[in-house]
Amino acid sequence: MPVIKDTGARATFPPFGEEHEELRETVTRFVSKEIAPNVDGWEDAREFPRELYGRCAELGFLGLKFPEELGGQGGTHLHDAVWVEELARSGGSGGVAAGLNAHTSIAMPPIFNFGTEEQKQRWLVPGIAGEKIGALGITEPGAGSDVAGISTFARKVDGGYVVNGSKTFITNGVRADFLVCAVKTTKEGGHGGISFLVLEREMPGYEVAQKLEKMGWHSSDTGELAFTDVEVPEENLLGEENGGFKLIMANFAWERLLMAIGAVGAMQRLIEISVNYSLEREAFGRPIGKFQATRHHIAEMATKAEASRAITYNSLRLFHEGHNCIKEVTMAKLVTQRAVLEIADQALQIHGGYGYMKEYGIERAVRDARLGPIGGGTDEVMKEILGKLMGL
Ligand SMILES: Cc1cc2nc3c(=O)[nH]c(=O)nc-3n(C[C@H](O)[C@H](O)[C@H](O)COP(=O)(O)OP(=O)(O)OC[C@H]3O[C@@H](n4cnc5c(N)ncnc54)[C@H](O)[C@@H]3O)c2cc1C
Structure with missing residues (x-):
């Protein structure tokens, strides 16, 4: 070695x-x-x-x-x-x-x-x-980025709510025992009409409609859920009625930051595997790491990883110290999710045909990384947030 x-x-x-x-x-x-x-x-x-x-x-x-x-x-x-x-x-x-x-x-x-x-x-x-096991249910077939556009509705009744609607792309959705679920509690109100209820899988009318097949993240279950007249007692209301948007925003900061941190870990793995491979694999009588092209790939990968680590750790420090760091976290999410995808692609290039095979886990890394610019808020949404923060 x-x-x-x-x-x-x-x-x-x-x-x-x-x-x-x-x-x-x-x-x-x-x-x-x-x-x-x-x-x-x-x-x-x-x-x-x-x-x-x-x-x-x-x-x-x-x-x-x-x-x-x-x-x-x-x-x-x-x-x-x-x-x-x-x-x-x-x-x-x-x-x-x-x-x-x-x-x-x-x-x-x-x-x-x-x-x-x-x-x-x-x-x-x-x-x-x-x-x-828990899951978070925000996304619906008709509303992803537009969180305020959800239509799962919780009708107020004596002692609780009756919920009708559906959720999709829910990680752990198939096996979750409880679902922290965003619902509308007013017909109008946009952001203001959202509440959170904890739904439990044994509640009558709560159904796992299907386990979804997807490009990556294969070992995680991703579910589509359907709710038909699910009776949810009022003690399952999380936070204030109609105050759910605050909860969504509070959660997004940590979710996006942890996606950035995960990406930094994945980048490091890809670089280590690629360096090892370029020292071992030979072509034209010498290790491929001796070709300038390979060295440049690795140098670029390491530079992207270092920049990603710096912006992510800085956001983490600010978050940990309790500062308002929406800008930094949003930037960290945006830059790291693209960077890890590029790094995975460069790692695949270095591994040639072997990278395309399952053996080194590189093809999986490419597939897994592709979700980053979509999940937890798309790149476009991150840019919108940043634009607004800058007064645009
Ligand atoms: C494997 C997986 C796991 C997931 N896990 C969960 C989970 O556990 N819980 C959960 O609630 N959700 C989960 N999601 C959902 C995820 O958060 C959404 O996919 C994401 O928020 C984007 O929503 P959407 O897919 O409906 O895309 P859309 O909102 O339909 O966006 C599609 C495209 O439209 C464009 N677009 C949309 N809005 C704008 C805008 N404002 N400006 C410019 N362009 C725009 C962008 O190009 C965007 O990529 C998961 C998704 C996947 C794939």
Whole structure:
């Protein structure tokens, strides 16, 4: 195995300290041993085993940023960031990361941030323990980027709501025990008429309409859900009635930041694999890494990764310190999701025909990375946000 002198990784890099680096080592060991060797099989099966949540919970990874009294580790978003980055770097599967992180980082945080004590006990405690799996349901067949355009409607009745409508592209949608679900609670009102209800899979009228086939993220389940006269008690209302848009916005910041962090981890993996390959693979009697073209590919990849890491870690630091960092997070999401796709494509080029085969996981990286500029808000939406922030 050739010695890699410097592929852009840093042992420590602000905002991380020693304790985060120790966690990083633990996560890397776990992911390399218990996830990476199984990824090919899980991708073929189109899901990873549900037991993986239990195993991750046992090791404390599902509750890194949640308080100990709820069964968490009492850490911060920085601990979660380490987990997300290393899962991407050592795991090499967007699908496994999506399935685990949709639960920990987009479904559970609204319950933690907006839920009552009773709601935390009902969904967060078993969620952190890996006993109940969560999903976040915002997107609908008729409304993706235009969040205010959702039409799933919760009619107010005595003691609760009756919900009718559908959701699509929901990560963990097939296996989720609870769905943190955006609904309209007024016929008019746009942003102002959105509320969040926690729907549970055993509620009559709640149906998993189909498991979707997709280009990448194969080992994560992505579901389409249908609701027909689902009776939801009022104690399942999360936050204030008609105050759901605030919840969506609060969630987007962390979701987008974690997508950027995951991309940085994936970039690092692709660079390491490509450097190794270019030192081993020979053409015309010498390692392909000795061709200027290959060196330039790697140099470009490393530069994109370094720029991505810098903007992402800076956003993470601001987020962790409680600053308003919508601009930085939006930029980090925008730049990293394109960068990882370009880097995956360059890695594929370096691997030639072998990159196109399953063996090195490069073709999967390209497919998985393609979702980045779409999921969690498209590139176009990111640019709209930035334009508006600049007064345009
Ligand atoms: C695998 C996968 C997993 C997902 N997981 C979840 C999940 O767990 N929960 C969830 O709620 N959602 C989830 N999503 C949905 C995801 O967030 C949406 O796909 C995304 O928000 C875009 O919405 P859309 O697909 O309806 O695209 P649309 O909104 O229809 O946009 C399509 C295209 O139209 C153009 N466009 C749209 N709006 C604008 C604009 N304002 N300015 C300029 N151009 C514009 C852009 O080119 C854009 O790419 C997932 C999606 C996928 C594919």
